[in-house]
Amino acid sequence: MKRLSLVITMMLVLFGMTMAQRTVTGNVTDATGEALIGASVLVKGTSVGTVSDIDGNYSIEVPAEGTALVFSYTGYSSQEVDLGSSTIVDVVLREGVLLETAVVTALGVKREEKSLGYAVQKVDGGDIARSGASSAVDALVGKASGVQITRSSGSVGGGSRILIRGVTSMVGNNQPLIVIDGVRTNNQTLLSQGSTAGTAASNRLMDLNPDDIESINVLKGAAATALYGTAGATGVVLITTKKGSSSEQIDVNFTSSVGVDNITNMIDLQSEFAQGRTVGGELTWRSPATGESGSWGPKISDLEYATDPNHPNAPTRANDFDANGVYRWDPNGFLVPRGTGNGQPANVYNNVDPFFQTGMNFTNSLSIAGGNDLLTFRLSGSDLRASGVVPNEEYDRKTVKLASSIRPLEGLTISGSVNFTKSDYVRVQQGSNVSGLLLGMLRTPASFDNTNGLGADRANSTDDRSAYEFADRSQRTYRGGGGYDNPYWIINNALGYEDVSRTFGNVKVDYTVNNWLGFGLNIGYDLTSDERKQDFEIGSRTAPLGRIRLAEFNVKQYDTYFNILGSGNLTEDISLNYLAGVNVFSYDENRTFVDGTGLTFPGFLDISNASNITSSQDANRNRSMGFFGQVEASWKGTLYATLSARQDYDSRLGNPSNFRLEDTGFFYPSASLAFVFSELMDNTNILSFGKLRLSWAQVGAGPPNPYSTQSVFVSPTISSWGSALNFPVGGVSGFDQSSLLGNPNLTPELTTTTEIGLDLRFLNGRLGLDATYYNGKVEDAILNASLASATGYTNVWLNSGEMTSQGIELTLNATPIQAKDFAWNTQINFTKSENIVQELAPGVERLFLAGFNTAGTYLVKGNQYGAIFGGAYLREEAGTAADTDLNIPGGQVVINDDPNDNEYGFEAVDPKARAIGNPNPDFIVGWNNTFNYKNFTFNFLLDWREGGDLWNGTAWALSFFGRSQLTADTRQESPTPIQGVKSDGTPNDIPVVRDRSYWTSSLGGFGAIGEQFVQDGGWIRLREVGLSYRFPATDWMKGGSFGVSGRNLWFTTDYDGIDPETSLTGTGNGQGFDYFNMPSTKSLIFRLSLDF
Amino acid sequence: MKSINKFIVTCLAVFMLVSCESYIEGDGINSDPNNPTSVPISAQLPAFQIQIADMTGGDFCRFNCMLIQQVEGVARQWSSFNQYTGLTPNRFDGGWQDVYENVLNEIKIARADAVANGYNHHQGILNIMEAYTIQMATDVWDDMPYTDALQGIDAINPTYDTQASIYAAMYALLDEGLAQLAGPGGPLSLGSEDVFYGGNVDNWSAAAHALKARAFMKDKNYAGAASEAQMAFGDASQNMAFKYPDVNAAGPWFRFNVSGREGDIEFHPTMRGLLESLNDTDRLAVMDGTFNASHPYLVADFLQEMVTFREMQFILAETDVRANAGGTQAGHDAYLAGIRASFARFGLGDAEYDAYVAQPEIDPGVGNLTLELVMTQKYIAMYLQQEAYSDWRRTGIPALEPVSGTTIPVRWNYSANEYLFNANSPDETEVSIYTDKVGWNR
Structure with missing residues (x-):
């Protein structure tokens, strides 16, 4: 009824x-x-x-x-x-009273902004929508101080890493907790292949349609997030979704946008020298059939074609000519010195630019919202279809969201939302693997045509395989079928599919008895199923016999809060509010992997075609329970004091063989003070508002992974260089004690932070400055400390880390012009954060995070978080008392002056690996401007990242192959001594030419040195620019807008790669690597929004 | 209104009643459902046996055989290794970790199980495998942690033992293993989970003698070596080896050549020149295939040998030549048996073998053997056997020119991780791969 x-x-x-x-x-x-x-x-x-x-x-x-x-x-x-x-x-x-704006704080509690003793920054849904980004994380760039966002890849739907106030955990997750409508929501990046290879990985917040976002509040410090417990220690992004209003009317919105994506940039390749090398003292072109990897041959301009197999310079390998005597590797023929062939000059092929296409994306979303005092609802749906800049890459997303609320009784509100998203991706391999798209593409010599004369458009299609395959289906690559997959082969035969079905939402009951007593129950759920399939057709360089990899992830997350809260005035001057509650959380992730190798026949990419199938399962689950309370007292609207406390129990601290609840528990308090000193001052026109904020908080945390309290046996993977050997081997299974030693004695780690802030507003708020300084220290950090493997293990979970952090955040808001028809609003967000690793474990000075042997990211004692560590040149002070053994020593580079050595005259190699780069930026500035003129709005956002090193592994590898422009330049230089000193300390006077012998030695690609390609990854970029027009209301329409916006249209950098905004390891902790990553993209987006 | 209050009170009560303890303990929620905390010895054994085979044919074979110019690193990382400058400590992390973490620690855990349950034959073969592993390791690393190793966090900076003391421990392990294998097996017999010998105790005993013979050669106890080699393998079927099943679990060279590193390593011109000078065309054709899936020797179902009958025959020949100038009939027989076994290993028959040894430069007849001849043939027969590096360091045969600089490295660097994480390791600047010969080589 x-x-x-x-x-x-x-x-x-x-x-x-x-x-x-x-x-x-x-x-x-x-x-x-x-x-x-x-x-x-x-x-x-x-x-x-x-x-x-x-x-x-x-x-x-x-x-x-x-x-x-x-x-x-x-x-x-x-x-x-x-x-x-x-x-x-x-x-x-x-x-002046604008400051009484309510802001949403932890657990969704709305509080007066002026009462807060910590920093909270709000971003409006309109700014999110206007950014043109299809993911909420990407849309946040530059819009809040203290926030650092890095896009990992230009593949469609590639993920982005977000950090608030730098890193918090030494080895665990560092991305903030995402809370949508009061409950935790999963923003994971789940990897099914190694972190330096595979397809680009997404971050799951992209399952939320940005058009459904009403606002985002960024809670930065520990005091702001204390009520969220451990999970909030990395900062919290509080997303409030749109709801229906009780305005007794129906609002319909239809938004449609079309985006056009292109690659931003490409690495500088040489197009002067052909495939080959010096043979018998002569620069010689070598046919692909030789397997020649490098472009160290003669100048292409000195070559011409010939077709006669009896030509004296004709290549001689068995697979150079077909049965009819026709050269197989180029329809024009093989290459011979000018004047000895058919007179047709050798072509210079561009195997890169024509390959990429213009990516398109179409997004349509429709919402209907309405309601009255009894009931509100909002139903929205959206459909995104995107094609990538890489042919055959696709990303489709469909979302449906219903949010509604009922107020059946005075004081009682029942609300809920349900969001269903289906995200499908098709992507190609990138990074450090022989099926990685750019790996083979950029290494291809300019004298070889990956399209076999077809041109990129036809080579893209499966209709004509002759670009990348011979009639016998063997691959056509520049290394005679070996080496790396032909890019056109990859996009047709080695695709990765990912289908994500996800539903998340919450049910919330709020009952207010009176001002002093209210109850709230909020039950959130988030269920994700992620099914993946990676194909490697027979003939793939990764798996020559063919391989199908299936992975299925099921993630179930439940988050429940029950609160009691109330507020009121104790006396005329003193008011009080309180909150107490309990939080129950559970996380359950199950993964199933199926790996099928040895496909029986080509053209059927299904697991049933595999002759050898292995599978494994992996579960990651934990639970926590927290009891919390908070009291805030205020005096005369001038002084606000807040105290909070939380007691958490975390299953990850439990020892299954001897469980004691008290081992899993930890307590942490926080206190904050807001002093609105402008209330005590005479109202002047200059300072309209002034507040001083102080806060202090401690946050505890359990280990980042479950099962850390026990040592286990694993089904081992045996690997060194080539592909790994997995058990069972030929039907024999085996188990091996894990290299990671468990520790039943783990205790919670503890982070203490102090924050001081100042909020000043002048000229009735036309000008505002919000400044925050914070410092923090994590002690007893739980990390997988390295052990010498002579102990029998490589790592052990230990409470041994210590890291300090500090930072400054500034937000400047101004309205320099406000006239009848014209207004200019500007906001500058400045972020500087620094995390220094103080202690790792007794006697341990570095800890591996991610990357490669030559250059990897590590925690290095005394260095900033995630230092790039790798091979360095030998310096004069190496091994002296001034040498820290970790950082690059002082003094000049020492030159190898052993005349018998092949590296005579080159830089000598330091036997010790060193901290060769710091991937953390010095500071980040976002400058956001909005100009309104009548119904027009123009906005732009400049994103400035100063410093932050990147290891340009792409340039490193390309130097070995003689493909980079650098190698074309250096090989033609006259002999010159390299800057440095000889072993006796005298200036180097050994002239050398940096030709193939240099770039294929320790000093070039794949050599021991990583230092030479560590580059400054700072940038200034036009992140957003847009112009929109707002339609006036008409009889049949309430309004709307039409706009065009650009994302990432321009940037400038000293970095020599494609774009310093990239991360080989995706959204993980090991940042600062570029190794044949997908190029970044720039977008132009047209957007029409209509309100009815 | 009242019913709402009742609802809330009920909710509250439920929350209070939920026992926090049972929720967090969660029926062992913090124990890993996919990985056991203990496994029987039969489940552990194949894992580290295959690991032993794989590291033998992996890093130990690739680095050692590259240094003695059987193979040449020509591309990417391997081109800098080939010039020795790329052989920085971090390149030896894998081998070092395999030895301690993946093999010795596993043997230690398995031995505890075998001792506790009286599995005597298991103890015997564990001792032999440990002896094999530490001999191979100390031959490239010289002094290493041994008695103080494998203690987990109870000894995070294990101290180093000299190579001489490791060799002494190794002989003791082999003797103990032989004694255990000679006695009763105990309640659990060795079976098919032993992927080297399928539980054949006699073959294990033969292998123990072979390993003693191999070690005595380096200790210059030639008489001892000869007598142990006599007690070792009767034929190649007793070789201590692991046969990889197929392409889906292929041998280390096949995986290297086919999946990802194709073209990084090729056959070495030095060895090609040597074989050509000896008219060794048949074996050369097998060895010198392109290093990819079509290579006739480095096949998917590779037989990875740890110690072989042919090595024993060459030990018999060498000890004979060393004891009697020009060698005796027995030494001559062993020399030819070694060559014949090598031909067989490359899939070549009697016809090819007979034609080859018919050359007087190869078989000068009884009494005319030289160390040069024996060691040259052993170098060829030990193609891609990691032990060949020790033979070359022992004898300097064949004569090799350094690829770069003036010296071929005489040992490996310690692992970079060892330098970093073990306070008792030497400083990396104190270790030279060019001048610091291992104990028996000084």
């Missing part, structure tokens, strides 16, 4: 609209009677609005359903006026 009445009510709401319209006029002044110019006038619940003119007058067409007008002006409190039947409304706006 009740349900029926709800339905009837809904129907009434839906049809209860008439179509009439009227004009309301009036005047806006301040308390002294001065006209307010450019004050905003909005019809409540709609997007219909105008601004007051130079005399403070306005005139607005109010649609029939408009019941009230909302007046606002920067620096003044906004005011809502019920219309009734009036057509003239004059208002007086009062100053």
Whole structure:
């Protein structure tokens, strides 16, 4: 019966609209009677609005359903006026009270912004939508201080890493907790292949349609996030989704956008020298059939084609010519010195630029929202279809979201939301693997055509395989079928598929008995199923016999809060609010891998075609329970003090063989103080608001992984160089004690942070500055400390780490111009954070995070988090007392002056690996500008990242192959001594040419030195630029907008690779690597939004 | 209104009643469902046996045989290894970790199980495999942690033992193993989980003698070596070896050549020149195939040998030549038996063998053998056997020119991780791969 009445009510709401319209006029002044110019006038619940003119007058067409007008002006409190039947409304706006804006804090509690003793920054949904990004994380770039976001790959749907205030955990997750509508939501990146290879990985927050976001609040420090417990230690991104309003009307929004993506840039390749090397003292072109990997041959301009197999320079390998005597590797023929062939000069092929295409994406979303005092709802759906800049890469996303609430009784609200998302990806391999797209593409000599004369468009298609395959289906690659997969072969035969089905949402019951007593129950769920398939057709260089890899991830996450809360005034001057509750969380992740090798026949990429199938399972599960409480007291709206405490129990600290609850528990307190000193000052026109914030918090945490308290046996993988050997081997299974030693004595780690902040607003809020300084220290950090393997193990879980952090965040807001038709708003976000590794474990000075042998990211004692560690040149002070054994020693580079050595005259190699780079930026600045002129809005966002090293592994490898422009230049230089000193300390005077002998030695690609390709990865980039026009309301439409925006259209950097915004290891902790990653993209997005 | 209050109170009560303890303990939620905390010895044995085979044919074979110019690193990382400058400590992390973490620690755990349960034959073969592993390791690393190793966090900086003391421990392990194998097996017999010998105790005993013979050669106890070699393998079927099943679990060279590193290593011109000078065309054709899936010797179902009958025959020949100038009939027989076994290993028959040894430069007849001849033939017969590096360091035969600089490395660097994490390791600047010969080589 009740349900029926709800339905009837809904129907009434839906049809209860008439179509009439009227004009309301009036005047806006301040308390002294001065006209307010450019004050905003909005019809409540709609997007219909105008601004007051130079005399403070306005005139607005109010649609029939408009019941009230909302007046606002920067620096003044906004005011809502019920219309009734009036057509003239004059208002007086009062100053300064804008600061009573409520902000959403931990656990969704709304609090007055001015009462907060810690930093919270809000980003509006409009700014998210306007960014044109299809993922909420990407849209946040530059919009909040303290936030660092790095896109990992230009593959469609490639993930982004987000950090708030740098890193918090030494080896565990460092990305912030994502909370949507009060419950934790999964933003994982699940890897099914190694971290330096495989396809680009997504981060799961991209399953949320950005158009569903009402606002994002970034909670930065430990005091702000203390109520979230351990999970909040890395910062919290609080996302509030759009809901229906109780305005008794139906709002329909339709948004459609079209985006066009292109690659931003390409690495500088030489197009001067052909495939080959010096043979018998002569620069010689060598046929692909020789397997020659390098472009160290003669100048292409010195070569021409020949087709006669009896030519004296004709190549001689068995597979150079077919049965008819036709050269197989180039339709034009093989290459011979000029003047000895058929006179047709050798072509210079561009195997890179024509390969990439223009990626397109189409997004359509529709939402219907409405409601009244009893019930609200919002239903939205969206459809995204994207094709990548790499042919055959695709990303499709469909979302449906329903959010509704009912208030069946006074004080009782039941609300909930359900979001269903299906995300499908098709991507190709990247990074360090012989099926990686750029790996083979960039190494291909300029004298070889990967399309076999077809041109990129036809070579893309499966209709004509002759670009990448011979009739016998053997691969056509520049190394005679070996080496690396032909890029066109990859996009047709080695695709990775990923199908994600996800549902998440929450059910929430709030019951307010009175001001002093309310209850809240919020149950959240997040279920993800991620099914993957990676094909390697027979003939793949990765798996010449063919391989199918299946992976299935099932992640179930439940998060429940129960709170009691209340607030009120104790005396006229003192008010109090409190919150107490319990949080129950569970996480359950199951992975199943199936690996099928040895395909029986080509053309059927299914696991049933595999002759050898192995599979494995992997579960990751943990539970936690937390009890928390918080009390805030305020005095005269001037002084606010907040105390909170939480006791957590974390299953990851439990020892299954001897479980004691107290081992898993830890307690942490926080305190904060906000002092609004401007309340005590005479109101001057200059300083309108001033607040000092102080906070202190401690946060505990368990180990980053479950099962760390026990040592286990694993089914081993035996690997060194070539592909790994997995058990069972020929039907024999085996187990091996894990190299990671468990530790039943783990205790929680503890992070203490102190934060001080100042919030100043001038000229009635036209100018605002928010500054924060914080420092923190994590002690007893739980990490997988390295052991000498002579102990029998390589790592052990230990409470042994210590890391300090500090940082500065500045946000400057200003409205330099505010006139009747024109306004300019500007915001600058400045972020500087630094994390120094102080201790790892007794006697341990570095700990591997990710990367390669030549250059990897490590925690290095005394260095910033995640230092790049690798081979270095020998320096004069190496081995002296001044040598730290970790960092690059002082003094000049020592030159190898042993005349018998092949590296005579080159830089000598330091036998010790060193910290050769710091991937952390010095600071980040986001400068956001919005210009409004009448109905037009123009905005741009400059993103400046200063410093932050990257190891340019692409350039490193390409130097070995003689493909980079650098090698074309250096091989033609006259002999010159390299800067440095000989072993006796005298200046080097050994002239050398940096030709093939140099770049294939220890000093070039694949050599022992990593240092020479560590480059400054800073940038200045035009992250966003956009122009939009807002439609005025009409009879049939409440409004809307049309805009065009650009993302990442321009950047400047000293980095020599494609784009320093890249990360081989995706969103993980090991940052600072570029190794044949997918090129980054720039986008142009056209967007139409209509409100009905 | 009242019912709502009741609902909330009920909810509250439920929360209070949920026992935090049972929720967090969660029926062993913090124990790994996919990985056991203990396994029977029969499940552990194949894992480290295959690991022993794989590291023998992997890093130990690749580095050792590259240094003695059987193979040549020509591309990417291997081109800098070939010039020796790329042989930085981090390149030996894998081998070092395999020895300690993947083999010796596994043997230690298995032995504890075998001792506790009285599995005598298991103890015997564990001792032999440990002896094999530490001999191979100390031959390239000289002094190493041994008595203080494998203690986990109870000894995070294991101290180093001299090579001489490791050799002494190794002989003791072999003697103990032989004694255990000679006695009763105990409640569990060795079976098919022993992927080297399928539980054949006699073959294990033969292998123990072979390993003693191999070690005595380096200790210059030639008489001892000869007598142990006599007690070792009767024929090649007794070789201590592991046969990889197929392409899906292929031998280390096949995996290297076919999956990812194709073209990085090729047959060495030095060895090609040597074989050509000896008219050794048939064996050359097998060895010198392109290093890819089509290589006739480095096949997917590779037989990875740890110690062989043919090595024993050459030990008999060498000790004979050393004891009697020009050698005796027995030494001559052993010399030819070694060559014949080598031909057989390359899939070549009597016809090819007979034609080859018909050359007087190869078989000068009884009494005319030289160390040069024996060691040259052993160098060829030990193609891609890691022990060949020790033979070359012992005898300097064949004469090799350094690829770069003036000296061929005489040992490996310690692992970079060892330098970093073991405070008792020497400083890396104190270890020279060019001048610091291992104990028996000084």
